[in-house]
Amino acid sequence: MTQTSDVLEDTPILRFAAGLPGFAGTHRFALIEAFGCESPFALLRSVEDPDLAFVVTHSAPFFPNYSIDLDDAEVERLGLVTSDDAIVLLIVTLGSTLEDSTANLLGPIVVNRTTCEAMQVVLSDPGRDAKTPLLAA
Amino acid sequence: MLVVTRRSEQSTVIGDDIVVTVLEIRGDSVRLGIQAPGEVGVYREEVYVELERANRDSATSPAAAVVQLAALKERRDRRGARPRRASTGAQAPRAQA
Numbered sequence: 001m002t003q004t005s006d007v008l009e010d011t012p013i014l015r016f017a018a019g020l021p022g023f024a025g026t027h028r029f030a031l032i033e034a035f036g037c038e039s040p041f042a043l044l045r046s047v048e049d050p051d052l053a054f055v056v057t058h059s060a061p062f063f064p065n066y067s068i069d070l071d072d073a074e075v076e077r078l079g080l081v082t083s084d085d086a087i088v089l090l091i092v093t094l095g096s097t098l099e100d101s102t103a104n105l106l107g108p109i110v111v112n113r114t115t116c117e118a119m120q121v122v123l124s125d126p127g128r129d130a131k132t133p134l135l136a137a
Numbered sequence: 138m139l140v141v142t143r144r145s146e147q148s149t150v151i152g153d154d155i156v157v158t159v160l161e162i163r164g165d166s167v168r169l170g171i172q173a174p175g176e177v178g179v180y181r182e183e184v185y186v187e188l189e190r191a192n193r194d195s196a197t198s199p200a201a202a203v204v205q206l207a208a209l210k211e212r213r214d215r216r217g218a219r220p221r222r223a224s225t226g227a228q229a230p231r232a233q234a
Contacts (some may be wrong), residue, residue, distance in 0.1 A: 018178035022189035053199040130191035
């Protein structure tokens with residue numbers, strides 16, 4: 001089931017069974033972390049549309065207190081057994097400076113690190129903004 | 138639009154594998170339970186619209202992203218390893234011109 005024709009052999013391919021809102025028909029993204037060890041950012045590059053990419057980051061460098069609760073249906077869909085199975089990525093909108101850049105805390109991407117199944121979840125708790133300044137914490 | 142009248146605890150089936158059940162009706166709000174396969178995203182509409190917009194705003198191309206990230210890194214490097222919050226009163230070393 002490995003399909004790594006146009007990307008590096010060891011680049012994980014995340015599978016979004018339900019796609020991403022706004023991008024119907026894109027289900028597979030390569031997670032490319034090769035921006036140097038110091039970069040907090042990685043790239044999600046669409047397999048179906050090579051011109052489509054999202055910059056993502058882990059929450060820890062910018063939002064150390066960020067945590068999410070998944071409901072049972074989401075846990076089941078992703079096949080998560082323990083919370084350690086999950087990786088949380090935040091979609092970033094880059095500005096010309098870090099101060100101008102924002103992260104989507106409302107709709108994080110949750111990945112099952114074992115199976116690479118992924119989905120964008122929506123958090124229902126208040127105060128989660130889709131455009132939170134990266135340096136807000 | 139197809140309109141179906143349902144009472145509490147009654148369901149509507151959509152296709153082979155989507156079931157929408159009215160769980161509770163209270164005043165002007167209705168709680169729905171939705172069973173759907175993994176490839177069907179289920180969102181509240183207003184949240185879906187917001188996510189759609191946010192995702193479109195964040196979408197970029199691999200080439201543009203690499204350029205933007207390189208520019209950010211260069212800016213940071215130029216500023217040196219200055220701490221993010223230098224308001225402790227301690228003398229911050231001046232960057233060499």
